[in-house]
Structures are given as structure tokens and as C-alpha cells.
Amino acid sequence: MKLTRFAPAAAVAAVGALTLSACGGGSATGESQENTGGEEQQQEELSGTLTGIGASSQKAAMDAWIADFGSVQPNVQVQYSPDGSGAGREQFLAGNAQFAGSDAALDEEELETAKDVCGPDGAFEYPVYISPIAVAFNLEGVDSVNMSPELIAKVFKGEVTTWNDQAIADENPDVELPDTPITPVHRSDESGTTENFVDYLSQAAGDVWDAEVSGDWPSDYGGEASQGTDGVVQTVSDTDGAIGYADASAVGELGTVAVGVGEEYVEYSPEAAAAVVDASEVAEGRGEGDLAFDLARDTTESGTYPIVLVSYHLVCSTYGDQNTVDMVKAWQNFVISEEGQQSAAESAGSAPISEDLRGQITEIIDMIQVAE
């Protein structure tokens, strides 16, 4: 009696469970992610889990790194929670993650805290992700426009309002400019892209751009606001005469501004974006293994593109056991490797780091060791 009443329910549950467990593949491609057996994989097999927390700007690159690292070390599970740079540094310094991604380097106080968590040498930090930010516009018949930093600042401030303004025409003698009004488009949400763009303007065009540097667009300067990178690109694409800033990977077919650096105008390119990091100085007064750059956005060096977002990885100088040390080394070496950087460039549109920088970082990674 009782049995017959519960039987249908049990049957439904059983069928459901079977259906669920029957149809599962394990990976994104449906093929199992075994070691593909490449010749170059001479490394020993490690196994374990690495946890990272941090910047959401690195998410797309991180996806690519994790995917490809899976074929190098199939038994090492890397998980990354894109909670934001601040949360990443905080959690890393609380010892909740083995590495962190951050759009900003640690400050003095955080460096001290790092010594409690990571041992006397504190934490190591170095740039792994360089993403050029393009200034994109939509103007019929015009693909490229030259603009000095001051001019960009004036345009986004709303001081230059039409495309055939004398200020623009002076810098573009060869381009025929229509009298379309300029619509500056900016992000409505707080973002690292805005922060880097505004930081560039205040460093390279400090006379014109007087707003405080933050992730929020200065509300006094007006213009059109759009949600997210895609929103900005969409609005610029839809509006004739619009100009906006977005991750270079997202601008697609839009025309881009060649930015004035010194005497010349530089179009964005991965090489030019990576070059600005090489042209910058490492912040002084920091420990060995700390590659925090003071980005020289006002550089006059030829062939550098100064509007970039640079994101760091933070790792400890020492870890509790040999296995973790080996895993962190393998993982970080993969991230900065040519293969890793290329993979991120393909998937996330970032600029691969230069050979020179890779050499410096490799030395730092070699210093990671087991805590005494």
C-alpha cells in the first residue's frame, strides 16, 4: 500500500538522475582532456588545485590560459574567481588564494601584510596582461584620425564639438573632415578601462584634463553614457560622429585614433602597447621580484602606444610545500610563455609581453621556493 504510493515518485527521481548522469561530457569540446603528448612536454606531471582571485579584466585571458594549461599539466586544476582587483588582493593577502590578478600593484601597507602571508620576502608581482585601449570613432569616409593627447582631452571634455573644428583640421591636413557634431561616448559603469583612459589623459594632457582619476567617468564632462564595453562600441557604431574608448579587441570595424606621442602619431598595435611597458620605469623602493611599473603614459619614445591597461599577477615568494611551489611555477611560467601570451592575444585581444620582460619575469618565478 505504502509502496505503491511512493513508487511513482521514486521512479521519476530515478529516471531524472539517470538522464542527468548519462548525458555528460567532461569538457568544452566533448573530447576528453588527456595529455595530448606533445614532444615539448618534458616536465614532470604535477597534480593539485591552484586558486586565484582577482581582476575581471583578465577573465578572458585567464580562460585561455587555463584551457591551454590543461594540456600541459592535465592534473593541475586552476580555478579563478573574477571578483575584482581589490577583492583579489585582499583574499590573496588573507591567504585564501595562491595567486591573485590585479589591475594595480600592491601599496606599501599591503606589501607589509604580504610578508606575514608569504614569508620574509613578501609577494612577487609582475605584469602578465597588457590590453591596449582604443579610441574609436564613427565618421563616414574616415578610417583614421590623428589626435594629440590635448585634443583627445578637449574632445571628451566637450570643448571641441564638431569634426571640422580647426584644432582637428590642424592635426589632420590630409583628411577631409565633415561638419558632423562630435558625440563623446563614455562608460556609465565603474571600470578599469575608464580609469586607465582618464589616467592617460591627466598624465599626458594635464593642462586640459583636470578631473580626478577614478574608475567613474567625471560627471561634469557630459557626453553619452553606455553600459559596458559592448554598450560603448554599440553606441559609437550607431551614432554618426560619435567617439568613444574601449578595449582594442572590441572595436571591430570602427575607425581608430592615432594617438600623438612626441612628434609622431601612433596607431594602436600589440607591439606598440607592449613597448610602453618596456619604456616605463619599475617603481622604486620595492623588493626584489617586484615589477610594479610606473606607466610612462606621457612618454615621447617612438613607436609606443600609451593608452593601455596593465594587469599584474601576484604570487608568494614562498609556499608551504614543494608541490604547491612546483605547481605555481609551472602555471606562472606557462602564463608568461610565448604560447600562453599568444593564446591570450588570440582569445582576449591582449598584447603579448616583450621578450625582454619575459626574461625578467622568468628570473622572478625561479625565486619562488618552499618556506623554511
Next chain:
Amino acid sequence: MSNTTVKPEQGSKLSLRAGKLPKGATWMVAIGSIIVAIVLGMLMTGGFNIPLIALLAGVLNFIVLYAWSRTVEGKRKATDRVATTLVTSSFVIALIPLISLLWMTLVRGGPVILESPTVLSRTMEGMKGIYDQDYVAGEGELLGGFYHSIIGTVLITLAACIISIPIGVFTAIYLVEYAGRNTLGKAITFLVDVMTGIPSIVAGLFAFALFGTFLTLVDPGGIGSAKMGISAAVALSVLMVPIVVRNTEEILRLVPMDLREATYALGVPKWKTIVRIVLPTAISGILSGITIAIARVIGETAPIMVTAGFARNLNWDLFGGWMSTLPTFIYDSQMRPTSPGVAAAASSDRAWAAALVLIVLVMVLNLIARLLAKYLAPKGAR
């Protein structure tokens, strides 16, 4: 009453011989106003502006119906018709977001599942942006999927149910059958009310802190491993328990006292009365209460992000490693696509498909609860 100046024949004339609108007048007016509103709207804007047309149709419907009814039927009937129309339009307005949401999800998610059913059986392990770029460029199929999130959702919700249903139902039984009006009962009722108001993110932080504290006792560096399925389940049960208690309590109070008294008169002990009489009588109500609670928590995003992280791979183990659920998968795909820029459409496709699966999952749960309620109900109540 004492006013005799009103002549009785006048009143009877009003109520019996007054004119009446033809049958189906309400519908005629409604359809007429919609047509007129479409024409007017198109004349005014030159395009098909749905909100404007709806507003025009609503206002027209009111005016025409009231005016017509007022002239033919008189004031009382006209007011009645207006009230009816008000109630009906409120119902329609309440339906709009629901239908629009279901429609959007079907339109955006349905084709994805039909064209690439593999999203149901694949995970995000090994997924990278370049595959998405190929897909958006039309050179490859849609790779990746959310099988791991479906499993995560089912496991975490199941664990949350196992924790919270007994606690919730037993609390409700205590409140109704044993507590009466004593202080403890009042205290519990008050606390349950307070719990209902807890924001979900607080529940998530609570569960994370709870497991973090315990794990730190065992292993000083263990707080990082507090992110796992079971902490998410605990966070969800914090949200579920008050709903289960509230709903079950309401239903148990509806069980007639006569039934209990009849069993006591036959000498049946109290516990047996509860198990054999009260619970079976109320079972269908209890089950729908539980289903409402499940539907409430299965779509939670914030507490899961805090307690279970963002897993890319399949994880059957509730007690170790990060897990992904459908809501966190949707959030993650939409906010931080695998490939930003143009190819973000691929992540967005997967997110819509996952949203559709989540809705279907909740519907299936509802259906199962209905069936269970039907089969478990006592014979007479079927």
C-alpha cells in the same frame, strides 16, 4: 427607510427595464479600442510603438465602455463595468513581465539549444575565446556548455532541501501542534519572520564564514577551501527554512480540529495523529510550500558566488572544490564573456540557453510536486 417620497415603481423600473449592453459588449469595446489605438498610434508616431498603443487602447477602452454603459445602463452598472475592467487590466499588466520574460528566454535560448544541443552535455573546461570567435565568424560550432552548472544546481539545491525541509517542517509541526501560545512558540515565530528578511548575500557570507571558521580550526590555512558545494547548500537553506516554516505552518493550521479530536477520541496517541492524520491531510499544501521555497532559492546568484566560486569543470563532490550553478553561470557568461568584444555573443548565447534550462528545471520541479501531491493525498481528498 422612513423616507416615503421615493416611489417604489420608479425603483423597479430602473432595475428591471433599464437598457442592457449587448452580450460580449466588453470584448467588442476592448477589440475596437485596440484597433483604434493601433491606427492612432501609427498616425502619431509613424511606427508600431507597442507601449503607446497599449496605453491608448487602455484609456480608450475605459472611456468608451464607461460612456456607453452610462448612457444605456445607468450609473451603477457603469461603475461596475469600470471596476471589472480595472481588475482585468491589472491582471493583464501583472502578466506582461512574466510573458515577456518567458518569450525573451524562449526566443533567445531556444534556437541555441536546438542548433547546438551539446551545450547541455559539455562543460567550460578547456574553453577559450578563440573558439567563440570561430563560432561568431561562422567557422565552427558553439563549443562549451553548462552541464557542470546543471549538475551543480541540482546537487546544491538537493543538499539544501535535505537540510532545510526537515528543519522547516518539524518547526512548523512544533509551532502548530505543540507550542500553542507559549513564549518559545512566539519567539520562534518572531525569529522566522526576521529570517525571511535576510538578504541573500548575507546568507552567503554567513555560510562562508561558518565553514571558514570551522576549517581554520582544523587547518590554519584552510579558509580557502571553504568555497564548496555544501557551504552554498547551507547558505540556501538559511533562505529556505523560513519559507518552508511559514508555508507549512499556514497549511497545518488549516487542518480541521475535528479530525484531531476524532482520533484522540479513538485513543490514538498524539504523534500518531500527526503522522497519520495531520500530515497526510496537509501533504499537498506542504509540498507546494516546499516547491515555492525551492523555486525561490534555485535562482539565487549572490550567495552561490560567495560560497561556491565559479567552476569551469564538472564537480560531483559537494564537499570539495568549487561548483558552478546555472545562475552563476549565466551571470559570469553575461558579465565576463569568454571572448570580449564581438564574439561575446557566443557567451551570451550560452547564457540564454542556461536561463531557459533553469526555467524549465523550475517548471519540472513544480510538476513533480503537483504529481506527488496528487498521489500522496488521502483518498477522499483527491
